[in-house]
Amino acid sequence: METAKPSRVSPRLGGGKFWLIGLPVAMLAIIGFNAIRYDLRSYSLLIHFLNPRASNFLLRWETHSVDAHEIALSLAHGSVRARLYTPTGVAHPPGMVLVHGIHHLGIDEPRLVSFAQAAAGSGFAVLTPEVAALVDYRVDGASIATIGESSGWLQQQLGTGPVTVVGVSFAGGLSLLAASDPQYARHIRALLLMGAYDNLARVSRFLATSEAELPDGRLEPYKAHDYGAAVFVYSHMDEFFAAGDLVVAREALRDWLWERPQDAQPLLAQLSPAGRAVMDSLLSRQIAQLRPKLLEAIQADGSQLSALSPEGKLGDLHVPVYVLHGLTDDIIPSTESLWLEKEIPRKYLRAVLITPAFSHVDPENGASWRDELRLVGFLAGVMRAAN
Numbered sequence: 001m002e003t004a005k006p007s008r009v010s011p012r013l014g015g016g017k018f019w020l021i022g023l024p025v026a027m028l029a030i031i032g033f034n035a036i037r038y039d040l041r042s043y044s045l046l047i048h049f050l051n052p053r054a055s056n057f058l059l060r061w062e063t064h065s066v067d068a069h070e071i072a073l074s075l076a077h078g079s080v081r082a083r084l085y086t087p088t089g090v091a092h093p094p095g096m097v098l099v100h101g102i103h104h105l106g107i108d109e110p111r112l113v114s115f116a117q118a119a120a121g122s123g124f125a126v127l128t129p130e131v132a133a134l135v136d137y138r139v140d141g142a143s144i145a146t147i148g149e150s151s152g153w154l155q156q157q158l159g160t161g162p163v164t165v166v167g168v169s170f171a172g173g174l175s176l177l178a179a180s181d182p183q184y185a186r187h188i189r190a191l192l193l194m195g196a197y198d199n200l201a202r203v204s205r206f207l208a209t210s211e212a213e214l215p216d217g218r219l220e221p222y223k224a225h226d227y228g229a230a231v232f233v234y235s236h237m238d239e240f241f242a243a244g245d246l247v248v249a250r251e252a253l254r255d256w257l258w259e260r261p262q263d264a265q266p267l268l269a270q271l272s273p274a275g276r277a278v279m280d281s282l283l284s285r286q287i288a289q290l291r292p293k294l295l296e297a298i299q300a301d302g303s304q305l306s307a308l309s310p311e312g313k314l315g316d317l318h319v320p321v322y323v324l325h326g327l328t329d330d331i332i333p334s335t336e337s338l339w340l341e342k343e344i345p346r347k348y349l350r351a352v353l354i355t356p357a358f359s360h361v362d363p364e365n366g367a368s369w370r371d372e373l374r375l376v377g378f379l380a381g382v383m384r385a386a387n
Contacts, residue, residue, distance in 0.1 A: 045122045083107050083128045090125075096165075100131065102170050143171070164190045172193040173193075176191065179321075180314050190385040210222060234257060237249060239297040248270045
């Protein structure tokens with residue numbers, strides 16, 4: 001009978017006990033890490049959005065350095081200024097198109113730059129195309145093509161498949177319309193709406209009245225920011241000013257929207273008495289004085305506002321959608337996301353979060369840790385879909 005040989009313990013592996021105990025522990029550690037990896041990336045993105053210079057062990061673990069350079073996109077409807085942020089050391093990053101809201105700084109707006117850098121630092125190649133109408137405080141149909149064609153450009157540039165589109169504020173509704181257009185939808189992997197609208201006329205009425213319309217038909221008192229009404233007037237100047245006042249009135253209101261009141265004030269003397277009265281109401285934030293005229297203009301432009309609204313136009317939507325809205329958003333009320341929740345086909349609505357941890361377009365300080373965790377979890381879901 002052959003004598004049994006003594007077992008040999010490999011000093012490298014540590015013996016059978018390692019495999020009985022160590023391997024399952026290692027596997028659980030790997031599974032656990034993978035389970036929370038997107039939460040860590042979400043946490044990193046939010047912290048760097050708030051503070052680009054923030055640093056700790058977790059942030060260093062899930063953060064890449066970022067290269068950014070300005071480019072000109074050659075799109076079907078012309079050249080578009082843009083900026084591309086890429087994470088260093090990531091061979092094939094997934095793509096993200098980040099679309100700014102209404103602001104004269106466009107892709108240079110500091111909060112947008114911070115978000116783009118934070119998203120790129122978490123592993124995305126981020127493209128920020130400049131949307132001309134939104135820079136000029138207008139919402140128009142050409143912007144839908146800019147968003148859709150930019151998505152196609154980035155997909156082709158990266159070669160890593162369809163990209164995620166993040167639509168901020170008024171760009172959210174436009175991004176949803178782009179994702180519902182079959183010629184652009186094939187370039188879009190997922191859609192994140194941040195403070196988006198469903199119906200422009202309804203949002204405009206809110207800005208005029210400080211009342212939000214709910215899906216159940218109720219009206220809810222909800223304080224609107226006067227900035228929103230000023231933006232509406234700026235994009236409909238001929239309905240508020242006589243032809244002789246238009247040039248000066250547009251310049252004065254633009255200066256005020258650009259936070260240059262010292263430049264706007266001297267121009268007021270050049271306006272007619274009627275034009276001066278309208279401008280005084282805007283600059284003194286007395287929106288109630290303009291309410292009848294605002295509501296009249298909204299009614300008159302109903303067809304145009306409807307054409308630029310997602311409401312009733314999402315039948316061809318086949319892209320996963322995530323909806324994020326600040327609870328107290330005073331530009332586009334959070335009730336719009338309740339309407340979007342009803343409007344977006346259930347099959348493609350992945351998550352809706354209306355939260356006090358977010359304002360109109362950026363995180364709020366002072367939110368409870370529970371609300372912050374919900375926000376981290378929500379964005380972790382977006383990042384999973386984006387990859």
